[in-house]
Amino acid sequence: MTQGKVVLMACGSFSPPTYMHLRMFEIARDHINSSGMETVVGGIMSPVHDAYGKKDLVTANHRIAMLKLALKSSDWIKVSEWETRQSGWTRTRLSLAYHQDALNNYSLYQNNSEGCMSWMPDDILNVNNMNGLDEPDNYQSLNGNPPSPDARGPRGARGVAVRLLCGADLLESFATPGLWADDDIEAIVGRHGLVVITRSGSNPDKFIYDSDLLYKHRRNITLITNHIPNEVSSTVLRRLVRRGHSARYLTADPVLEYIRVHALYSPPPTHTEYNLLHDMIAKYDQKSPQDAIMTSPEEANFKNILISIRDKPHIVDETITVKKPRKTHYLLPYTHTDFVSPIDSKPKQAFIDKVPATYVPGKAVKIVSEKSHDEKGGGPCAL
Numbered sequence: 001m002t003q004g005k006v007v008l009m010a011c012g013s014f015s016p017p018t019y020m021h022l023r024m025f026e027i028a029r030d031h032i033n034s035s036g037m038e039t040v041v042g043g044i045m046s047p048v049h050d051a052y053g054k055k056d057l058v059t060a061n062h063r064i065a066m067l068k069l070a071l072k073s074s075d076w077i078k079v080s081e082w083e084t085r086q087s088g089w090t091r092t093r094l095s096l097a098y099h100q101d102a103l104n105n106y107s108l109y110q111n112n113s114e115g116c117m118s119w120m121p122d123d124i125l126n127v128n129n130m131n132g133l134d135e136p137d138n139y140q141s142l143n144g145n146p147p148s149p150d151a152r153g154p155r156g157a158r159g160v161a162v163r164l165l166c167g168a169d170l171l172e173s174f175a176t177p178g179l180w181a182d183d184d185i186e187a188i189v190g191r192h193g194l195v196v197i198t199r200s201g202s203n204p205d206k207f208i209y210d211s212d213l214l215y216k217h218r219r220n221i222t223l224i225t226n227h228i229p230n231e232v233s234s235t236v237l238r239r240l241v242r243r244g245h246s247a248r249y250l251t252a253d254p255v256l257e258y259i260r261v262h263a264l265y266s267p268p269p270t271h272t273e274y275n276l277l278h279d280m281i282a283k284y285d286q287k288s289p290q291d292a293i294m295t296s297p298e299e300a301n302f303k304n305i306l307i308s309i310r311d312k313p314h315i316v317d318e319t320i321t322v323k324k325p326r327k328t329h330y331l332l333p334y335t336h337t338d339f340v341s342p343i344d345s346k347p348k349q350a351f352i353d354k355v356p357a358t359y360v361p362g363k364a365v366k367i368v369s370e371k372s373h374d375e376k377g378g379g380p381c382a383l
């Protein structure tokens, strides 16, 4: 009897991918291959659709790009973009079924414009390799146990079974009310099979024992103890990035570089003075012919940070309070007050050194220093 062939498929957010996501595949392949019953011929990472809406889920384009960078070092794990290309979120059962079907009927899917088939394992692409594969009836199940009858179905003419590879936390999420339909669990475990990697704090063995459904299909569940536990997760990685700490050696360097270049997982921009000025200058630095430069008569009080102010007519009649710190370049809010008052259409730019979060660039302003506000002098001064 020849060995059954297995393709491992991991569904997840991968926002971002970590080394542990990749380790899962290596651990599972070693375990399955060394059982002598089956051979792993491919790995698929299937990132979830944006519509899944999980917190910190960056867009699929980013996640796919990061997965591809992470997988550059792998010669057998590939990314499937199929889920991300659907019109909405796809249940895992359907994703498994799609990939299984595409494997079974590669020649049909190959010409189908719907499919991006770059996830197809090389073994399958190399048709000659497939000639000697088992027919379904020759197949032995996971763990060396006889297969349950329903496990044979999707193995198909090519004798390849797609198994869901996951961490124990995903298995345990089967018990989350409303998250997984029983029918889906039945199909995933009964027809495809599960390969579960332990995670600290989880007890998948007991979880399976406690569930009638999972217990019934226990022969289709391969539980693998990860003897080198690694609790890196996307959450941990995002946290490090958010705090500006190093996340090196938790994922591939090119992934971190991608995160940096695209400013992913950063905290939402706070209205620090720097950010505000930066944004405003970027937005308003194109001069218009009507622009006039204004500055305070008391320049010593102002740090000459240029803000171009225009095109927001709705605040023309407002007076905007600008807070200014004493004795520091770092502009601590609410330590000192100056006034920026809108005037008519002429001046469009001003030099001031502090803009609070509430500030909105106006059509025109004048700057009144503290002194001038006290009517000791000052006033707008068009250059």
Ligand SMILES: Nc1ncnc2c1ncn2[C@@H]1O[C@H](COP(=O)(O)OP(=O)(O)OP(=O)(O)O)[C@@H](O)[C@H]1O
Residues within 6 Å of the ligand: 010, 011, 012, 013, 014, 015, 018, 020, 021, 024, 165, 166, 167, 168, 169, 170, 197, 198, 199, 230, 231, 232, 233, 234, 235, 236
């Ligand atoms: N450290 C880990 N050990 C075992 N399995 C893991 C580990 N990290 C992730 N996985 C598994 O990887 C798969 C993909 O999950 P997912 O993308 O949600 O990863 P995650 O790192 O847990 O994400 P997040 O931290 O955002 O919840 C899941 O099956 C999950 O159980």
Ligand SMILES: NC(=O)c1ccc[n+]([C@@H]2O[C@H](COP(=O)(O)O)[C@@H](O)[C@H]2O)c1
Residues within 6 Å of the ligand: 011, 012, 013, 014, 046, 047, 048, 052, 054, 090, 091, 092, 093, 170, 179, 180, 181, 184
């Ligand atoms: N009913 C379902 O098919 C179902 C429910 C919850 C999560 N999932 C999948 O599990 C994967 C992991 O999700 P998390 O990132 O939330 O752990 C995702 O690919 C998601 O699509 C599937």
